Amino acid sequence: MVKREKSRIPVSQQPFTVKKPEDITTIGGTVSVQINEKKFTVPLGTTILEACKENQIHIPTLCHHPDLCIAGVCRICVVEIEGMRTLQTACSFPITSPIKIHTSTPMVRKARRHIIDLLLSEHYGECYSCFRNGNCELQSLAKEYGVDGFTFGHIDTARYEVDRSSAAVIRDMSKCILCKRCVRTCIDLQEVGVLEALERGHETHIGTFLNKPLADVICINCGQCINRCPTAALRANDPSDEIWMAIDDPVKHVVIQTAPSPRAAIGEEFGIEAGKSFTGEMNTALRRIGFDKVFDTNFTADLTIMEEGTELLNRLKKALVEKDDLVKLPQFTSCSPGWIKFIEHFYPEYLDYLSTAKSPQQMFGAIIKTFYAREAKIDAKDIVTVALMPCSAKKFECNRPEMNSSGYKDVDYGLTTREMAQMIKEAGIYLPEMPKSNFDEPFGDASGAGLIFGATGGVMEAALRTVYELVTGREVPFKNLNIEPCRGFEGVKQASVKLENCVDDYKFLEGVELKFVVAHGTANAKKVMEMLRRGELNDVHFVEIMACPGGCLGGGGQPIPTNAEIRKKRAEAIYAEEETLEIRKSHNNPHVKYIYKKFLTEGPCSKLSHKLLHTHYTKRGKYIS
Amino acid sequence: MESITERKKTRTGPVLFSSYTQGEGIRKALQLGRGNILFELKSSGLRGRGGAGFPTSTKWMLTAASIAEEKFIVCNADEGEPGTFKDRVLLLEYPELVFEGMVIAGFTIGAKLGLVYLRGEYEYMLKSLQDYIQMMRNENLLGKNILGKNDFNFDIEIRLGSGSYVCGEETALIESLEGYRGEPRNRPPFPVDTGYMGNPTVVNNVETLASVPHIITKGGEWFRVYGTSKSTGSKLFSVSGDCEKPGVYELPWGTTINELLKIVEAKNTKAVQVGGASGVCLSKSQFNRSFAYEDVATGGSVIIFNESRNMLKVLKNFMEFFVEESCGQCTPCRIGNVKLLEGIELIEKGKFTFSYINKLKDLGRTMQVASKCGLGQSSPNSFISILENFKDEIFQTNGRGK
């Protein structure tokens, strides 16, 4: 008997976990299997697909995804097993006895061909007018199997209306092949629960509660479903047409701020393997496209650290010195808009725990249309701010009604990495071969602490580097300033650092063990919130939560496809680039010092900074927005 | 309408409809003990009566042997196959056989709870079944220490379905019991290993369970006397359609179709659909074949068509049934059934080509091997057999197309 882990996903779509034996050298630990006339020895319980992947035997898949549980619904990975009448799916069939498998017999090839023909007969639209042209799994399969006609016809009217209600995610169910990846992502991986299969049989389609438009349900816009969709059924809301118009308009002064994660991943859109950063090249490319200024979001990341770090110290002071019981600890980070919408829907009673600091994107928008407009002597109404983000939720964030502290819409457009790559290609530029250049003044190059925001644990690490030094006057006691306990892809990380020999201003923190928690992916965010509810976080001071698995580098706007390996390489690229920078602590960033001297003269968390750099949150319903 | 007891008295048959006293099956089973029960079952050669024909003793043995905290016996009363109504008769008139079969199964495999998945359309019999179960509890045939056997605690719970044919498939049934959409699971693992709530579960058809008390009381060898060597015992056939005496008949395996047609007084028979919509359609030349797992396998549904019936319309009715009842999970069944139905509509309009019809038959053959569950694997059966066996009639009356 095999006990399944408690999961929300129906059992029909859960993996069969024959417990793989710990020691595969014992008898019964491995099994010998024959695939295509070659013999292999595999651990007991390995699925056929895993066995084939390890031995470089290609089996096509559609509904299978390394991040998600097994579905076995598309049937394209079927293989023939000697002695069995029906074909079996390689993704779900565990090898528990010495069987003989054939991955390419006439029956298998015919079955695969039929399945592709059936999918194409219902797939509305043409490749050349589709934004996934060239990067679509159905298209690649059709090419692999030499499809040159529609055996079972081709649908010529859209079955479903496109849902364009959401600011971030657009759903076109006429292109859906019902692989259920989005369902498994939303319910199982992210535990938000917005998408599920509705109706039965041929009427089956993926929909929301009561078939409401996406904007009316509790979608947090994290875009993880977009990253995993094999076709164009899900896409982000692309504003590039409007941005082109702004660039081409001579009156408008179009500035772009770029986040760290897109730089570490945009190379993938140009065929470069994951793990290479193209920061300098992208700056040049952006200017050539026509952006008037290219700014580094890491600058406001540093600013966020100053604001949020000060806020944390203020809360700690209230708790420890003034013995104020009402102060909310731990303090939660607030730079992930997917996380913000998540807590607004599911845990609205805990909104006070959030830091009031805006995300770096929004801080920048406010600064650009006030401070920068003044310095550059440009009328703020002519400035168009574009934010290049790895994130689809940022499109929703920049449209939040309260994000207009500058007197105008602080950030006009949120642009994803994919959309940016598309604009660069449209301009005829091949990014990897661009010469490198730096960011524009007056914000210049930022510190490494801002750069590592892109990886999960990065915000925490940056905050610690500053807070520790402010409190004790010394650098964090970690080799090379790399705070290892913050790094890595574990779901919920907990660690602490002791504050000793504090400077006079912070003597009240003497001997305090500063405890922090880092979580990524909303399933883990839920775990942390439940811990908070149960009172298990009473001695924790600071919590970083990112809505997307892996942190921002796995965001909903990043290049498709995504998997754990790719995200790991992007993290390595970010950390490697950071080590090359001179300045690695937010408070050492000279531009940050400058802005506090010249503009935010009252200092962090003062009334002026609150007006521009802090925000408030909205309680939202648990089921309907 | 006739009273149930009146109807019961007039039913005759060698096995299921033979005499039986309430409680004698459980009594004998407790005496025999698990090992002997499995032996009798094995020697009887009983195979699943829902249509799949999996050896029941193997299912029970695998479940009995597995080590788990909980085990379950599930009675599959989701009789949805068109033309099948034998389970209705068993549940209404012979509940003692069905429920005592479950108790014996529970005893053998080590289950404490038996679940009956009763299809939603049979809600009218829910009360009478619940009353019967309560009576069994009062007689100490259910509950704690059944018939004095220490530590043998077993109870039965009835769960209703909600109008879905695919929930008759055993893993879809378990999904439905667990509160999900009735979508079949990936197999392996099979329910005997990982079933209801992840525990070893035996899912048996009503008729299979009803056979068990007879086998236990009269012995496996007695059961073997009827039927053929590979298909032992008798089978309940639910006969409907163009015949004088439709109803439920118990006949031994090995009976030929001609013999059945004589018994039900069918005249001018053109075609016989055996096994419901997922079965095969046989023409006159094949009426000498016999009902058996090795010849014409069936779950018992026999629908008779006389010369006046339009076979294409019959086929269309079947394919519409599958299009509506498919769960929609896997590609071949969800889209394949629609394509087959569209093909039939093309034939009706006379707008078909033979090459396209052959492509559809090819698609049907793929569906038979690539679909995720029995529904998709058997829905092309009637398509292929009717177009094959009645091609003269269909393609003459509907034109040669282009």
Added chain:
Amino acid sequence: MLVMERNTLSEEIEELIKIYGSERSSLLQILQAIQRKHKYISDFAQQEVAQLMNIHPVEVYSVISFYSFLHSEPQGRNIVRLCQTISCDMKGKEDVKSTVEKELGIKFGETTKDKRITLEFTNCLGMCDQGPAMIINERVYTRLNTEKVIQILNEIK
């Protein structure tokens, strides 16, 4: 929905959870009970069930839309389901269909204006030897002909 109606519905659902349990495996039984009493499972009921059983409301909606006998839209007080599968079809289901549609003035798939009757087709009811057959709520009527059908329809409230 009025606040009072909502409160009664919430209490009902809480009672059902006490009877059947709050595990996922009780979901179908609870939905069937609500369907039986109210003839449909309203938006509010779905949200309450989701809240009390700790599952996502879209999952509740998904389960309801899968099963033919569960509805999320209001239905008539009596749901008439006529078997459309081959055996009943051969014995005269088309005549029964036309009689019913003429008698009630609505087509299959619709509900009468006074919400008395909803007409639906269903698949094999297991009454193939006594066709044509139909079920109204959970009562079965077999061997239908025109007179019988009219009489039955007039009798149901």
